[in-house]
Amino acid sequence: MSSQQHNYSVFVVDDDAEMRSSLVWMFAGLGITAVAFSSAEEFLASYDSGARGCALVDVRMPGMSGLELQQQLAERGCRLPVIVMSGHADVPSAVEAMEAGAVSYVEKPFRQDDILRVIDRALHRADQIARHDADQSVLQRLSPREYEVMQLAVHGEPSKAIAHRLGISKRTVDKHRGRILAKTGAETWAGLIALCLRVDMDGWSSPSDAGAHHVP
Secondary structure, three states: OOOHHHOOEEEOOOOOOOHHHHHHHHHOOOOOOOEEEOHHHHHHHHOOOOOOOOEEEEEOOEEEEOHHHHHHHHHHOOOOOOOEEEEEHHHHHHHHHHHOOOEEEEEEOOHHHHHHHHHHHHHHHHHHHHHHHHHHHHOOOHHHHHHHHHHHOOOOOOOOHHHHHHHOOOHHHHHHHOOOHHHHHHOOOHHHHHHHHHHHHHHHOOOOOOOOOOOO
């Protein structure tokens, strides 16, 4: 587990008070912050969408089930990695949760090594999400025009060709290129290309789609 992952939290959601206490105690002994909730409703009422970590959720609980909690998080656009816990009779529900996007599941009763292994995997996923979001936010600093120039430039288009395609002067393209590097903090275009690859640029909306201010 990386030092960065130790800054994350494990959100334990289980109606079994003994299980909650046991898990919080175990995580505390390993230097992992754990926050316990007795129900899915309590968790949803308290959870800050900006909090980093993962959720360890019992499949079967009074009121909202673990599956329903997972669905609620998805509907809210929350990408918090979810691990589901289940008893033997609930394995089909756990499989359904996996199909709906849970990163893993553990069957009760479980060994400490088993739960730590899936927690480590989930926190690694949380770390990937955090890094991805940070990189994406860098690209969202660009104006729609700068984003257009960047898309063409990182695919190897020279300034002259970009100018022709966008109907602007080469000098304007060069100015945009300079601003792109300055805004993203990239020292070179190779570094910017690496950033775009990390966020899979073509899979994300442009700043104009996100409501960014247009700069011609």
